[in-house]
Amino acid sequence: MRTGSPRLLREINDRAAIDTLLRQGPLTRSHLEDVIGLSKPATAQLLARLEQEGVVVKDGVRDGGRGPRAQLWAVNGAVARVAAVDLTPHGADMVIADITGKVLARRAAGSSEVPVLAGTDVVAAFAAALAGTAEAAGVTLAELHRVVIGAPGAVDPNTGRLGSAPHLPGWSGFDLPAALGAALGVEVTVENDVNLVALHEMAEGRATELSDFVLVWLSEGAGGAVVLDRRLRRGAAGGSGEIDWLQVPDRARTDTGFDRFGARWGDLVDSPAILALADAHEISADTGWAAVGAAVKAGEAGRAFLADLARRVAAGIANVVSVLDPEAVLLCGEVSRAGGDLFLELVSHELHELVVPRTPVELAAAPGDAVRAGALQSALATVREEVFGLPAGGQ
Template sequence: MRAGSPRLLREINDRVAIEAMLAGGPLTRAELETLIGLSKPATAQLLARLESEGTVRRCGLRGGGRGPRAQLWRVNGALAHVAAVDLTPRTVDVAVADIAGAVLAEHRAPMPRGRGADVLSAFVAALDHAAAMASLTRADLRHVVVGSPGAVDPRTGRLGFAPHLPGWEGFDVPGRLRELLGGDHVDVVVENDVNLLAAEEMATGRAVDARDFVLLCLTPGVGSAVVINRTVLRGATGGAGEIDWMRVPDRADRDTGVDRRGARFGDLLGSAAVSRLAQAHGLPAGGGWAVLRRALATGPAGRPFLTDLARRVATGIAGVVSVVDPELVLLSVGVGEPGVRVLCDLVADELHRMVVPRTPVEPARAGAGAVRSGALRSALALARERVFGLPAVPPSVPR
């Protein structure tokens, strides 16, 4: 055996043990021994070493009944702290967690609106408040991941494709936030919100087993994420998947005054456009995508409207499906899975008339809070890579 190999093996075993405790929560020595395949003495030595380094802590006992109670061990969450943020034009939603994944504080605050609004100060104030709720300061945060509409150009740090997020244009967004939050000691990542939804779908949703898929999010606004080999495709300027701006023909049977030769995809599926389409079919207008529920409640009378809506959706994603040939298209509308499933079936029918791939269309599972959850997953992966040397999961962690 070469010199240095025992140390390397110890480091590998330490990382495996840490990963097991991060994934499974507090574990006993016997449970850890089974999971990592070490002998009882070797596992005991490993735990003693990690405890002396401050990496793990004792956290109570497990057991009961007639047998002895066993000591539980967990990762020391205080080794690092992270923040996850869901940023929208109206609100900022912050979660602060320790490196073990325990959420220590949650805080939602309104964002100032309009040109010239001091959005940066409001953002930092919300983050400071969340950190204080966790008995921390911004200086205690190792990584901050922000999910937002639009996309950051990796060459300039500027946020593009997000005119509905005023106050964030024209400067290096991650760089400015890093300066405001304390400089080089904190890592700030700004990630597209739909990309974070895609990461959640891969982790806990319908894309757990999918390698290549497209996620289309239709409210609020229109956005998509393209995942290839379980890695989010970002493009040269960060704009991969920004199909909101793509011009497509309106293939709906009913005329709503839209230029049939081509309109912005986001305009065709915006709240006002969907309401007008419903009205053209004799359904009550108003409420934007909530009209989908009303159309479903009307039974056969609502089917022509749903079919026209499906034609618009299918036309917008047909080009993406033709080029990528994904295993799956996921549709996120935000009106509950039963309604989305009906729309998915109609979109699939229309899509298969337009393209060669017979790609299934399914409802996305990621629900409320998924953007912040995806941001937290990414922030934890970055922190664990830095502190423990654990490999960050590519789809969840922007590079």
């Protein structure tokens, strides 16, 4: 039996109903009462009250076979809208969604529309591009409750400055969230792109059951994210997981000119470095992930190149694993997907040559749009907490 003041019980039941409708989508009253454990009259009163407050709406009917068709109820998406953005050196992928997660508009803005070069007014350009996306969604910037932007680099929570982002020179040197918030008239969060992928992985991917894991991104560049006790760890200056800046020796047996005693790990495993290593192994390709894919298809002829790359990858991961001893290392990004099970096996072997923990190396389930998807999840979680009092999870 539930005890407490009527108001507190009402709030608890309201949150339970809203959370259920957000997770499961439109439901009938009878289905909702089964999930949240209320009586038929109590559930009917709850829905009537939430409808009067504009929180839920009738959303069609469901055929129930014999008898009358059952009314469906859903959270009112118009309660709040959010924007999620994947910012890269090539432009920005933007979406506008309502509080249920329904995407109202999506638009890819190129680097000519969202510039990254120093000396350009990146804030005004971004605001104009997002305003256009909002217009396509049928809303204004003023109607957005939050904007979450995923960017390569780390935002210092003390200064708001974006660091470790040499490919976004125009976005550095000032309080980025504050400047964007002032231009947009809405609260803005700028988050490391790989951190957002980790949030997505916890919500829908391979990490749904993991408490502690390290996510490693291998694509055009490299990066990482750390999750401990189901919480994303950003660090005191926002730099947790920035493993691409680690100084490590080049453990590849084929020399491509890197300092054998120490080089920036990100420079050893980014796409240009992978292409140089592939060329040394007589494998030709246009991108690092294409080279890895070609090596996998080549079978034994491509194994030496993949093993060399695995040695480089493991050298960076080993530092993190030795300190954190996570449940798993999850590899993601185009390079990891192209390498598949063979590459995972090689990285795992090399990693276990360097560290004591026998940490499994697995492939993340993150899709190609995982940064934007993670940004949307982050925005929704924050706004749902603000509006409905729902817990925001591992953010």
